Amino acid sequence: MQSRHLATAVGVCALALNFVTAPAQTTRPADATTTPAATRPTSAPSEAPPLDLPAMLSPTFDQIAIVRQRYTADRQTLTQFYDVATSPTRHNRLRKFDSDWLAALASLDPQSLTPEARDKARDLRELVHTNLRNLAAEEKRDARIAPLLPMAPAVAELCEAWRRLDRVDGERAAGLLDKAAKGIDAARAALPGMASGSDISAANEIVRGLRANMRAWFNFYDGYDPLFSWWVPGPYKKFDFAMEAYAASLRKASSATRPADSAPATQSDEDDAPATAPSSAPTTAAGNSDVPDLSALLKFPHSEMQGVLNRLGNGRRGQRSKETDQRWIDGLKQIDFDKLSHDAQIDYLLLSNSLQTDLKRQKLPRPTTRPADPSGIRGRPIGDDGLRVELDGEMIPYTPDELIDIANSEFAWCDAEIRKASREMGFGDDWKKALEKVKTEHAAPGRQPEVVRDLIHESIDFTRAHDFITVPDLEAETLRATMLSPEQQLTAPFFLGGAFIQIAFPTDAMSYEARMESMRGNNLAFSHATVGHEMIPGHNMQSFMTARYRSYRNLFPTPFWTEGWSLYWEMRFYDAGFAKTPEQRIGFLFWRMHRCARIIFSLRFHQGQWTPTQCIDFLVDRVGHERDNAAAEVRRSFGGGYGPLYQAGYMLGALQLRGLQKEIVGGGKLTDRQFHDAVLQQNAMPIAMLRAALSDQKLTRDGPAPWRFYEKPAAN
Secondary structure (H helix, E strand, O other): OOOOOOOOOOOHHHHHOOOOOOOOOOOOOOOHHHOOHHHOOOOOOOOOOOOOHHHHOOOOOOOOHHHHHHHHHHHHHHHHHOOOOOOHHHHHHHHHHHHHHHHHHHOOOHHHOOHHHHHHHHHHHHHHHHHHHHHHHHHHHHHHOHHHOOOHHHHHHHHHHHHOOOOOOHHHHHHHHHHHHHHHHHHHHOOOOOOOHHHHHHHHHHHHHHHHHHHHHHHHHOOOOHHHHHHOHHHHHHHHHHHHHHHHHHHHHHHOOOHHHOOOOOOOHHHHOOOOOOOOOOOOOOOOOOOOOHHHHHOOOOOOOHHHHHHHHHHOOOOOOHHHHHHHHHHHHOOOHHHOOHHHHHHHHHHHHHHHHHHHHHHOOOOOOOOOOOOOOOOOOOHHHHHHHHHHHOOOOOOHHHHHHHHHHHHHHHHHHHHHHHHHOOOOOOHHHHHHHHHOOOOOOOOHHHHHHHHHHHHHHHHHHOOOOOOOHHHHHOOEEEEOOOOHHHOOOOOEOOOEEEEOOOOOOOOHHHHHHHHHHOOHHHHHHHHHHHOOOOHHHHHHHHOOOOHHHHHOOOHHHHHHHHHHHHHHHHHHOOOOOHHHHHHHHHHHHHHHHHHHHHHHHHOOOOOHHHHHHHHHHHHOOOHHHHHHHHHHHHOOOOOOOHHHHHHHHHHHHHHHHHHHOOOOOOOHHHHHHHHHHHOOOOHHHHHHHHHOOOOOOOOOOOOOOOOOOOOO
């Protein structure tokens, strides 16, 4: 809904402003259009020749690259979730994962691979073997140094329950911490002569990690759960102090040992064992393997432009000038477009569009910061000319006023629907009274994580029951959560998603008014409506898939793909009956009205017609927001961290995807599930370009034809 763990947060033409190569980000990049002129990189000499882009093409298809990328990304996801170093749960889970992969790689038909791919497949098998050997060595080491780690079982129990979002028992947690602190003190007193230098050195590293695990665990609950905050802070402080002192003693003991005693912690007799899966590896049930369909990955389309885009991401990070952009544009002209594969033509057009848009943006006068109004919010309206440039970059063939007309048309549909739900609740056509009732139904203090957990499970089950999209078991297993701080809630006051579940709820440091607004804004119906948007099949699935498919296209971020995809799922869930009660329908409709409002207030602001205070008033009066939450929305919209079309991208991107789904699935080209899988495997791009990619339409250097995607909704 607000914060995305993708590089797709600013807009499609951010490529030439801030090139990135990582598949996912935990925070949004700042809006590069607000960078002071004095900090911009120096322009390249104007007489510099075009870049030799044909030499950067990747004509050879590396069959194993995407397989290795999948293995690496999946294993990293598991290690991030099962992150308590000595936990048997972690060891068993990673052993199953690597054993599954070893079996799948062994079953590959060598004749289906090129000679080079066979060598790389052998290298990948050896990597998996190595990981299994290292895991066995870690387990042997952990068993040997267990007396040095008396706190490890308590840390594993508490942190693994947190990962599952189990209800925390503050009294029991306090008891475990108190007992663990005493065990640490006893181990510290007995430390001299307990173990060899290498074991002490290994224990020191593990203690540091366990202490970090517990700090994250404590910060998740403290202040948010009243009983936790009553029971746990004292014992936790005692535990953390004991861990700090014990770590210091371990460091001292480790440095006092002879160098010969300091062998690597992973060295063991098992390093010389045959490179096979351990006999204790769990048996994988049929249909429950951790390995995706490798035959499908081996056939995944290859883009010759990948080498160009990789060079771009690695070589032009942060550069921005007319001269450097023009060199890349001139270099593109040297490539024979018609000889490129269809996948590479899409990449060519994405790059060309992004560079051309950046050049247009640089020719515009620099937006001036508007004076602060009573809201204290400033912002920089970019004007009609700036909006036209941004809309061209997003391949949107509508004017700002036409887009506002679309928003009002969608608003009218929402008005009719919410009045129907209001009548069912007994409030007649006064839907604001019905909305007020919905806001009073929220979780008790400390219980919001459980609410979100249950909603996520419900959303996953609903997605699978309707066969909407392929949900990887590993993704559903490894959903991590964090709590939004009071400071973060000033600009992100609602439950969010992405690589993490981000839960907003009051803390004991907030005022009474702020607590009430936070609970009302995160009521049960609102959270029920956004769970599919934020997690699966929404932003969390985007984050998961864009790390695994065409990750080089993360260079082309656009909210129309990122936010449009997630709002599209709100629409699909609503149509499919995920909202079973009028209260739940009102939750969905509140957010859809909010996205209509975002188009209107953000475009009116950038046209110079509305002030931030007028935008806040509009959200309160037209949508029914709490005033503080409305101010947070407007502050976030114009604070410099988002592109000018970001807020419009939610609804407009969803409407584009709805039109594209009707065209592709309704036309019989793909099933619903195939369509949704394909959208994520294409990665980020303007939806008009996605349409070209999925329809295999013939392309030219000029790109796809303009697409008027909007169809007015049927009368309620």
